[in-house]
Amino acid sequence: MRIFDPHIHMTSRTTDDYERMAAAGVKALVEPSFWLGQPRTSVGSFTDYFDGLIGWEPFRAAQFGIAHHCTIALNPKEANDPRCREVLDILPRYLAKDRVVAVGEIGYDSMTPAEDEVFAAQLALAVEHELPALVHTPHRDKARGTTRTLDVVKESGIDPGLVVVDHLNELTVRPVADAGCWTGFSIYPDTKMSPDRMVVILREHGLDRVLINSAADWGRSDPLLTLRTGEAMLAAGFTDDDVDRVLWRNPVEFYGQSGRLRLDAAGTEPTFEGNSILRGGA
Numbered sequence: 001m002r003i004f005d006p007h008i009h010m011t012s013r014t015t016d017d018y019e020r021m022a023a024a025g026v027k028a029l030v031e032p033s034f035w036l037g038q039p040r041t042s043v044g045s046f047t048d049y050f051d052g053l054i055g056w057e058p059f060r061a062a063q064f065g066i067a068h069h070c071t072i073a074l075n076p077k078e079a080n081d082p083r084c085r086e087v088l089d090i091l092p093r094y095l096a097k098d099r100v101v102a103v104g105e106i107g108y109d110s111m112t113p114a115e116d117e118v119f120a121a122q123l124a125l126a127v128e129h130e131l132p133a134l135v136h137t138p139h140r141d142k143a144r145g146t147t148r149t150l151d152v153v154k155e156s157g158i159d160p161g162l163v164v165v166d167h168l169n170e171l172t173v174r175p176v177a178d179a180g181c182w183t184g185f186s187i188y189p190d191t192k193m194s195p196d197r198m199v200v201i202l203r204e205h206g207l208d209r210v211l212i213n214s215a216a217d218w219g220r221s222d223p224l225l226t227l228r229t230g231e232a233m234l235a236a237g238f239t240d241d242d243v244d245r246v247l248w249r250n251p252v253e254f255y256g257q258s259g260r261l262r263l264d265a266a267g268t269e270p271t272f273e274g275n276s277i278l279r280g281g282a
C-alpha cells in the first residue's frame with residue numbers, strides 16, 4: 001500500500017513516528033501550518049515556524065524517504081488575536097516557495113467577525129497565487145460552520161475544485177460534495193471519525209474527490225490511521241486499486257493542481273541549509 005497523508009502536523013511528532021509511517025507505506029505527506037497550542041505573540045514566531053515547514057521538516061522527512069510538502073496560512077484560531085494579524089502581510093512571500101502546495105489551514109474556529117475577515121483575505125490570496133486551499137471546519141457546531149464555510153468559498157470566486165473542506169463527517173459530506181469541493185476526512189483514535197465509519201461513507205458517497213488524513217498533531221492522534229483505513233476498506237471488499245486511489249492518487253491529483261508536487265524527492269539526498277550546522281556540531 002502506498003500512502004500520501006494529505007494533512008499531518010509532523011512538527012509535533014517524533015522521529016519514531018516518521019519511522020513507523022515509512023514502514024507502513026507513507027511516501028508523501030502535506031503538513032498544513034496550524035495552531036501550535038501555545039499562543040504566538042508576534043509575527044516572528046510565525047516566520048520561524050514557516051521556515052521550519054519549508055526547511056527543517058522536509059529534511060527530517062527525507063531521511064525516511066518521505067516527500068514533505070506544506071501549506072501556509074494564518075490559522076483560524078489565531079486569526080482572532082490582533083497581534084498575529086501582521087502574518088497576512090508575510091504570506092505572499094511564502095506562497096511563492098517551491099514546496100508550498102496550498103493556502104491553509106484557513107476557515108473557522110469560533111465563527112467570529114475576525115475569522116470571517118481573515119478567511120476571505122486568505123481565499124483571495126489562493127486565487128491570486130493560483131493555489132489550492134485547505135479549509136478546516138470547526139469541531140463545535142460543525143454543520144453550521146460547514147454551511148457558512150461553503151458560502152464564503154462561493155463568494156470568493158475560487159474554483160471549488162481547488163478547495164478541500166476538511167474534518168468532515170456523515171452530516172457534512174453531502175453539502176461539500178454538492179458544492180463541487182473536495183471532501184476531507186480526518187481519522188481519529190477515539191470520539192471522531194474512525195476507519196469503520198469512513199468505510200461506510202465511502203460506500204455511500206463513492207471515492208471521487210475524497211481525501212483521507214490522520215491530522216496527527218500534539219493531541220491524541222495516530223499517524224497510522226491512514227493505513228488502518230486502507231485495511232478497513234480491503235476488509236469491507238474494496239479493491240487494492242480503490243485503496244490506491246483514495247490513499248495515493250486522490251491527494252496527488254488535488255495537491256498536484258499547485259504544480260509543485262515533487263514525489264521523486266522521496267529517497268533522494270536531503271538538502272537543508274542547516275546541514276552544515278548539524279555536521280559542524282560536536
Ligand SMILES: [Zn+2]
Nearest residue numbers: 032034105215
Ligand atoms: Zn490540522
